[in-house]
Amino acid sequence: MxxxxxxxxxxxxxxxxxxxxxxxxxxxxxxxxxxxxxxxxxxxxxxxxxxxxxxxxxxxxxxxxxxxxxxxxxxxxxxxxxxxxxxxxxxxxxxxxxxxxxxxxxxxxxxxxxxxxxxxxxxxxxxxxxxxxxxxxxxxxxxxxALLAGDWSADQRMAAFLIGLSRRLAARGFSAHRFQLTMARTDIANYLRLAPETVSRVLRRFQKDGLLMVDRREVELLDRDQLAALADPILHR
Amino acid sequence: MxxxxxxxxxxxxxxxxxxxxxxxxxxxxxxxxxxxxxxxxxxxxxxxxxxxxxxxxxxxxxxxxxxxxxxxxxxxxxxxxxxxxxxxxxxxxxxxxxxxxxxxxxxxxxxxxxxxxxxxxxxxxxxxxxxxxxxxxxxxxxxxxALLAGDWSADQRMAAFLIGLSRRLAARGFSAHRFQLTMARTDIANYLRLAPETVSRVLRRFQKDGLLMVDRREVELLDRDQLAALADPILHR
DNA sequence: CGGATCATTGAGATTTATCAACACTAGTGG
DNA sequence: CCACTAGTGTTGATAAATCTCAATGATCCG
Missing domain, CATH: 2.60.120.10 (Jelly Rolls)
Incomplete structure (x- = not known):
């Protein structure tokens, strides 16, 4: 130490x-x-x-x-x-x-x-x-x-996960729009109650739609507003 | 008072x-x-x-x-x-x-x-x-x-809901196997993150399979063991 | 009785999971 | 330096669970 x-x-x-x-x-x-x-x-x-x-x-x-x-x-x-x-x-x-x-x-x-x-x-x-x-x-x-417990779509869950992570990182002084996912896709899936394949597909689609760039475990949020809009009902407070 | x-x-x-x-x-x-x-x-x-x-x-x-x-x-x-x-x-x-x-x-x-x-x-x-x-x-x-947040099947959720209710009622001195649902089907649905129709269908099937009797809001648990087995992964502690 | 609310039922649509195969990466040792 | 391998991630095809929509039925309460 x-x-x-x-x-x-x-x-x-x-x-x-x-x-x-x-x-x-x-x-x-x-x-x-x-x-x-x-x-x-x-x-x-x-x-x-x-x-x-x-x-x-x-x-x-x-x-x-x-x-x-x-x-x-x-x-x-x-x-x-x-x-x-x-x-x-x-x-x-x-x-x-x-x-x-x-x-x-x-x-x-x-x-x-x-x-x-x-x-x-x-x-x-x-x-x-x-x-x-x-x-x-x-x-x-x-x-x-209680928030995570809601019956949200895969897109909403993933957006909420990313925006939530981003905010928490930002609060600690890290970059809010570019960060490393320290967990495996499987971990994200088990957290969001999705199949790992679904996590993969949603990330891919988000990238195709210009919401973010993802390379391996490196993520860059490109359209934070749209992601936040997706996540909004979940994070709403 | x-x-x-x-x-x-x-x-x-x-x-x-x-x-x-x-x-x-x-x-x-x-x-x-x-x-x-x-x-x-x-x-x-x-x-x-x-x-x-x-x-x-x-x-x-x-x-x-x-x-x-x-x-x-x-x-x-x-x-x-x-x-x-x-x-x-x-x-x-x-x-x-x-x-x-x-x-x-x-x-x-x-x-x-x-x-x-x-x-x-x-x-x-x-x-x-x-x-x-x-x-x-x-x-x-x-x-x-956190428990409710898991990705459980409709059957598991419903069983966990009923067994949980039954236990809590029993702890208060009420009957564990026969009780009133004080909430509407829609409330149960919104709690379990299911459609009201699914709640209805699951209850109906449980009745057909002899797990319980349900009449309007009156419920009688007939096969508590099997319901508990269904609910087990959710209630597990 | 009549209206309102709540519950049930059926048919079809949709989302997500599952299964199976393949691709990529990093690390290992020849 | 190049296979080789294990772990991880991706992709596609199909299946299953649940939702949605629409209609019907039951019950309660004025």
Whole structure:
């Protein structure tokens, strides 16, 4: 880790802390928070951060890289719950239970901050800003999960996926119109509840229609407006 | 309200309080909780508890009746987010935001307990049991929303819907194998992301195959095992 | 009774999945 | 440097599930 020396004072790469600051926490409180942070990683592509059934003790904020969360159903099919970019938090769905309900795997080289949940919960009773932030994070995920649940067309889903990704990347300072897909087509398919072939075909058609350029895993959004219009009913809030 | 005199001491009909007790709260704390509870209702079928865009200030526990939460998308289609039975809490998806992101409407005569969210959050800093309960409620909804999102067949969805309803009713002391559907077919369809016609056909076929009897809105589950087997990959946890 | 709402049924259209084959890429080792 | 291979992605043909549209039927409530 490059910034070992700083990790107990201020972790500039950890968006979790920054968000807490925004919720009204002072720097003194932030240091309380950082005492219970554990920097973990790097995890290399394919390495698991946790697996379904592992005892739950911590949530984690992605600091770098991409993390995929997924479940395997009784029929052996993979269901991707989400792709998590730097600044986003995983493990929230495990709070209600003894174990993680899903798996989390790194798609590229990923670094995380682990927060012991029992400890952060105790701290949250002392720091209203932290509690509020946690409530918000949880609440946001409810809404996010509900959105994907709608019966949208393949085109709408794909557009929403790309626009959503673009916005989240932009919020982290990356380019909003040109980026790498860190996940395989199959992962996108399992996330959007489509067949991989359908993902392929939709991307191809989007390219033919001038909405984007796609080369292997490199994507460039050309007609953001039209994509956003497609995605609109899904992302609408 | 029948139990006006008791509502500041103990609200036996409010499962929210009971769950908090189970999380380790003592009776003294429970009274703190009840000071900020507001019993609202009855709402009659079709009356709204809140609407999308209303300023968010409170979550609410259903005490009696059924509440449907839903959104209308840009194309004017209704998306049902959930049906909420006594003991279940609505409004959690509004915590991250200034306003409710969805509508909540009574399907039959419904009574609720409103909890001012700012107040309950403050109280939660003093009562760890309450904070834990809230975290769990939120976390549970994330998992629940993710489940419905899968690409399941119409049969699986319908079976999961019925078995899920049956279990929740049973948990509240109602019959697990014979109950009333308080929602219209269209509501079920919008919840399961199916066409109303498909709902009708699946129910009819289930009846033909001896899985259940359905008459108008009255349902009797005859072969719970087979329905549960169908629903299994969806409900699997 | 009459109208409105809700539910059912059938026929055909549409979307997406499935199956099978092929292409491309990157990495490996001869 | 060139096969070779494994993994990944693409493409086409066909099939299956579900939707849509249209019509009919049932129930409730004034």
């Amino acid at each position: 490059a910034d070992d020396g700083d990790e107990l004072t201020f972790c500039s790469t950890c968006a979790f802390s920054q968000a807490c600051l925004a919720e009204g926490m002072d720097k003194r409180s932030l240091m309380d928070l950082h005492v219970l942070v554990e920097h973990v990683g790097p995890f290399h592509a394919g390495e698991h951060i946790f697996r379904e059934g592992d005892p739950f003790e911590a949530i984690a904020a992605v600091r770098a890289g991409t993390v995929k969360t997924y479940m395997i159903d009784r029929d052996g099919r993979e269901h991707v719950l989400g792709f998590h970019l730097p600044g986003e938090v995983i493990g929230l769905d495990a709070i209600d239970g003894e174990t993680y309900p899903c798996n989390a795997v790194a798609l590229d080289t990923a670094m995380l901050c682990r927060f012991s949940f029992p400890k952060i919960a105790v701290l949250a009773t002392k720091l209203p800003g932290l509690q509020r932030h946690l409530f918000r994070l949880l609440s946001r995920d409810i809404g996010r999960a | 029948a139990d006006d005199g008791d509502e500041l001491t103990f609200c036996s009909t409010c499962a929210f309080s009971q769950a908090c007790l189970a999380e380790g709260m003592d009776k003294r704390s429970l009274m703190d909780l009840h000071v900020l509870v507001e019993h609202v209702g009855p709402f009659h079928a079709g009356e709204h508890i809140f609407r999308e865009g209303d300023p968010f200030e409170a979550i609410a526990a259903v005490r009696a009746g059924t509440v449907k939460t839903y959104m209308i998308d840009r194309d004017g289609r209704e998306h049902v987010l959930g049906f909420h039975l006594p003991g279940e809490v609505i409004g959690l998806d509004a915590i991250d935001g200034e306003t409710y992101p969805c509508n909540a409407v009574a399907l039959d005569t419904a009574m609720l307990c409103r909890f001012s969210f700012p107040k309950i959050a403050v109280l939660a800093t003093k009562l760890p049991g309450l904070q834990r309960h809230l975290f769990r409620l939120l976390s549970r909804d994330i998992g629940r929303a």
